[in-house]
Amino acid sequence: MVNKLHHSSNCADCNCKASIFKNLSPFEISLINSSRFKVSYKAGEIIFKQGTPSPYFVCVTSGLAKIYIEGYGKNLILALIKPVDYIFGPGIYVDNRHYYSASAVEDCQACLVDVNIFKKLIRENADFAEEFIKRVSLQSIFNFDQVISLTQKQMHGRIADVLFYLSDKIYCQNPFELTISRQDLADLSGMSKESAIRILKEFKEEGILTLAGNALEILNPKQLRQISETG
Amino acid sequence: MVNKLHHSSNCADCNCKASIFKNLSPFEISLINSSRFKVSYKAGEIIFKQGTPSPYFVCVTSGLAKIYIEGYGKNLILALIKPVDYIFGPGIYVDNRHYYSASAVEDCQACLVDVNIFKKLIRENADFAEEFIKRVSLQSIFNFDQVISLTQKQMHGRIADVLFYLSDKIYCQNPFELTISRQDLADLSGMSKESAIRILKEFKEEGILTLAGNALEILNPKQLRQISETG
DNA sequence: TACATAAATTGATATAAAACAATTTTTCCG
DNA sequence: CGGAAAAATTGTTTTATATCAATTTATGTA
Numbered sequence: 252m253v254n255k256l257h258h259s260s261n262c263a264d265c266n267c268k269a270s271i272f273k274n275l276s277p278f279e280i281s282l283i284n285s286s287r288f289k290v291s292y293k294a295g296e297i298i299f300k301q302g303t304p305s306p307y308f309v310c311v312t313s314g315l316a317k318i319y320i321e322g323y324g325k326n327l328i329l330a331l332i333k334p335v336d337y338i339f340g341p342g343i344y345v346d347n348r349h350y351y352s353a354s355a356v357e358d359c360q361a362c363l364v365d366v367n368i369f370k371k372l373i374r375e376n377a378d379f380a381e382e383f384i385k386r387v388s389l390q391s392i393f394n395f396d397q398v399i400s401l402t403q404k405q406m407h408g409r410i411a412d413v414l415f416y417l418s419d420k421i422y423c424q425n426p427f428e429l430t431i432s433r434q435d436l437a438d439l440s441g442m443s444k445e446s447a448i449r450i451l452k453e454f455k456e457e458g459i460l461t462l463a464g465n466a467l468e469i470l471n472p473k474q475l476r477q478i479s480e481t482g
Numbered sequence: 483m484v485n486k487l488h489h490s491s492n493c494a495d496c497n498c499k500a501s502i503f504k505n506l507s508p509f510e511i512s513l514i515n516s517s518r519f520k521v522s523y524k525a526g527e528i529i530f531k532q533g534t535p536s537p538y539f540v541c542v543t544s545g546l547a548k549i550y551i552e553g554y555g556k557n558l559i560l561a562l563i564k565p566v567d568y569i570f571g572p573g574i575y576v577d578n579r580h581y582y583s584a585s586a587v588e589d590c591q592a593c594l595v596d597v598n599i600f601k602k603l604i605r606e607n608a609d610f611a612e613e614f615i616k617r618v619s620l621q622s623i624f625n626f627d628q629v630i631s632l633t634q635k636q637m638h639g640r641i642a643d644v645l646f647y648l649s650d651k652i653y654c655q656n657p658f659e660l661t662i663s664r665q666d667l668a669d670l671s672g673m674s675k676e677s678a679i680r681i682l683k684e685f686k687e688e689g690i691l692t693l694a695g696n697a698l699e700i701l702n703p704k705q706l707r708q709i710s711e712t713g
Numbered sequence: 714t715a716c717a718t719a720a721a722t723t724g725a726t727a728t729a730a731a732a733c734a735a736t737t738t739t740t741c742c743g
Numbered sequence: 744c745g746g747a748a749a750a751a752t753t754g755t756t757t758t759a760t761a762t763c764a765a766t767t768t769a770t771g772t773a
Contacts, residue, residue, distance in 0.1 A: 320626055322634040323713045329626075341619035344612070350623050374612065377605040381575070384604070387618055388572035391625075392581050395551055395560075398629045402672045403553040405759070433721060441633045443761055448722060464769080482554045636729070664751060674731055679752060695739085714773100721768070731758070738751065743744105 262287060262362075265312075271337065271386060274378040282372070286365040292316075292355040298338075301352040307363035309338040314359020315421070315430060319438060320351045328438040329394070331356065331421050331431070339387075343370070357430055401441040404482035409440040410450045411479035414460070418469055426461075426468030493518060493593075496543075502568065502617060505609040513603070517596040522589070523547075529569075529584040529592065536580045538594035540569040545590020546652070546661060550669060551582045558632075559670040560625070562587065562652050562662070570618075574601070588661055632672040635713030640671040641681045642710035645691070649700055657692075657699030 262284035263277060272280065288307075292298055298309060301321050316332040329351060332338055342348040343366050373380045400412045413436060418425045429436075437447040454460050459471045459478075469475060493515035494508060503511065519538075523529055529540060532552050547563040549571075560582060563569055573579040574597050604611045631643045644667060649656045660667075668678040685691050690702045690709075700706060 320630055322630040325634060327630060327633060341622040344616040344619040345623060350626055370612075373615070374608040380611055381601075381605065384615065384618070385575040387615070387622075388575040391572040391618075391622065392576060394622075394625060394629070395581055398625075398632065399551055399553040399558060401629065402558060402632050403556060444720095445722080445762085446760065452722080675750090676732085676752080677730065683752080717770100717772085719768100719770075721766100723764100723766075725763085725765105727760100727762070729758105729760080731756100733756080734754085736751100736753075738749100740747100740749075742747090 270335075271379075271382055274376065274382055275372065276376075279372055279376065279379075282368055283364050286368050288363040289360065290363060291360050292358065294355050294357050296355050298353040298355060298361065299349050301349050303349050304347050305340055305342050305349045306347070306366055308343075308366050308369045309353065310362040310364065311336055311338065312360045312362060314355060315357040316353055316359055316361075317356050317431075317435065318351050318353045326438045327441060328435060329397070330390075331417075331439075333421055334359075339369075339383075356435065404479075406440070406442050406446055406450050407453075407478050408480075408482035409442065410436075410447065410454070411475050413440045414467075414469060414475060415479060425472075426466060429462075429465040429467045501566075502610075502613055505607060505613055506603065507607075510603055510607065510610075513599055514595050517599050519594040520591065521594060522591050523586040525586050525588050527586050529586060530580050532580050532583040534580050535578050536571055536573050537578070537597055539574070539597050539600045540584065541593040541595065542567055542569065543591045543593060545586060546588040547584055547590055547592075548587050548662075548666065549582050549584045557669045558672060559666060560628070561621075562648075562670075564652055565590075570600075570614075587666065635710075637671070637673050637677055637681055638684075638709050639711075639713035640673065641667075641678065641685070642706050644671045645698075645700060645706060646710060656703075657697060660693075660696040660698045 262272075262280050272283070275283070289312075292314070294314075298316060299305065299307075311332045311334050313334050316338070317328050318330055318332060318338060319326045319328040332353070338353055340349050340351060342350050347366075373383055396412075400409050404412070416439075417429070417431075418427060422428070431439075433448055434444045436451075437444040440447060451460075451462055454475075455462050457474075459469070459474055461468045461470060493503075493511050503514070506514070520543075523545070525545075529547060530536065530538075542563045542565055544565050547569070548559050549561055549563060549569060550557040550559040563584070569584055571580050571582060573581050578597075604614055627643075631640050635643070647670075648660070648662075649658060653659070662670075664679055665675045667682075668675040671678060682691075682693055685706075686693050688705075690700070690706055692699045692701060
């Protein structure tokens with residue numbers, strides 16, 4: 252999806268703003284704008300760290316980021332965050348701490364907004380609150396699918412799931428340029444980096460996909476779907 | 483925890499009501515009461531089924547229930563539900579469908595409340611909405627810990643986690659009567675029933691716990707904690 | 714453009730856990 | 744109380760995946 256994003260100096264004019272804000276009035280938008288920090292991150296940089304305080308709501312306006320739990324010597328990537336989407340950790344309503352980390356996969360830009368402004372708007376605008384709860388619910392549902400994939404499918408099924416996620420939800424095209432590393436692919440599918448590489452090679456050898464460097468094309472989505480569904 | 487629960491014929495008088503309702507006015511409580519169905523379930527009965535519509539918010543007032551995802555030939559138990567707690571699936575705000583099933587582990591009773599009443603109260607009572615979002619957030623955090631346990635720990639660590647969950651959060655005592663089946667223990671810790679039984683046996687042989695029938699006592703919580711923490 | 718470093722890949726071995734089958738114990742119902 | 748069915752347990756084999764090490768390829772910087 253070649254979507255030329257351009258940024259404005261304020262939220263009202265910005266056509267990068269996340270669709271969650273569609274229910275906000277111009278005044279409410281100006282409240283957000285008044286507390287907004289616009290920041291750039293280079294690929295590899297940490298946006299926030301698990302365990303640290305979470306005073307900001309993060310809106311990714313360009314590039315690609317990942318949110319991941321730092322577990323027992325390895326990471327589990329919960330999701331990739333593409334523009335324009337936001338990161339709102341559950342710690343905001345619990346104890347103001349981050350329960351996962353976020354970092355830039357590609358160079359990206361983000362707007363950071365004071366969470367208290369956000370919570371105030373949730374309290375005062377019922378449509379906004381409902382939209383927010385809906386999105387939290389969608390995230391839960393996505394996580395359910397993810398945990399079932401991780402715990403009940405074998406490696407081929409898990410890689411198939413991740414390839415569809417990347418093609419349909421992140422890059423939104425086929426073929427696509429795989430901008431995440433092999434390690435990140437492994438961290439998304441809950442396996443070692445070597446295993447992930449081996450499965451990709453097998454899929455290539457079986458003609459399910461092509462992979463040259465980072466250029467990947469799914470050639471046989473039907474077969475890949477079958478692999479996804481049988482685990 | 484020997485907590486003698488008794489039921490009243492209405493929500494206002496009921497001292498079984500879930501603490502999430504503490505922010506509701508008597509009038510709001512009466513709205514809930516006006517749409518309440520009180521139902522009994524025998525052990526093993528389905529409370530609701532994954533994939534079906536979800537018109538009710540379920541408040542478990544006695545007994546024990548489980549919520550679980552029916553995956554690829556096996557179940558993954560997300561949580562046990564003890565009194566007084568409620569079950570509010572994410573499908574309520576997405577498409578009115580259940581994304582997991584619930585069933586009674588022990589004989590239990592539940593009050594079913596029209597979700598539209600619930601959503602109306604969320605729209606109209608900002609304190610109630612905030613409390614609700616906080617609890618959804620706590621569930622997310624719990625699920626994060628669960629998925630890390632399931633994907634990054636070996637079986638001993640996972641059983642240790644589940645034993646602490648049962649002792650600290652469900653039965654709230656040590657020793658306790660293990661009222662869930664071996665299969666359920668396995669479904670909570672993402673392993674086969676035979677593996678779960680073997681690990682319990684090993685912990686018994688190592689003096690970490692005693693287990694006679696369903697009477698279980700954790701003898702060495704420090705060592706069990708270490709097993710949990712190292713995976 | 715060359716070189717150093719990082720990432721990707723490949724090969725071989727070890728370990729963790731599932732699967733399968735059989736036996737024993739417990740529970741529940743008539 | 745007895746018997747059938749279900750649950751729990753045990754033993755053995757198979758399968759899935761990680762781990763470890765070495766090699767090759769790609770990237771980035773000087």
